[in-house]
Amino acid sequence: MQLTRYTDYSLRVLLYLAVDQNRNPPVTVDELSQQFQISRNHLVKIVHELGQRGLLLITKCTRCFWAWGRSSSCERPE
Secondary structure, eight states: OOOOHHHHHHHHHHHHHHHTTTOSSOEEHHHHHHHHTOOHHHHHHHHHHHHHTTSSOEEEETTTEEEESSOOOOOOOO
16 A cells, blocks of 8 residues: 555654644744655645644744644744
8 A cells, every 4th residue: 555645744744743742832844844854835735734634733823834733822932
């Protein structure tokens, strides 16, 4: 059985976030993009869909654009 890249990246994101669910500050799309060497734009689409399906808690913030995980708060720049 072969997975599509979209499914593969989705599983990678979920596994990465499952390792440290209480992390503060939350993981950013930029961090995941660098970690997995995936296009940021493609990753935003994946994360957005995972959020719509209720698998991730997604929040926007001024510093990191997208953040997710168990925490719904994101530190504001000083």
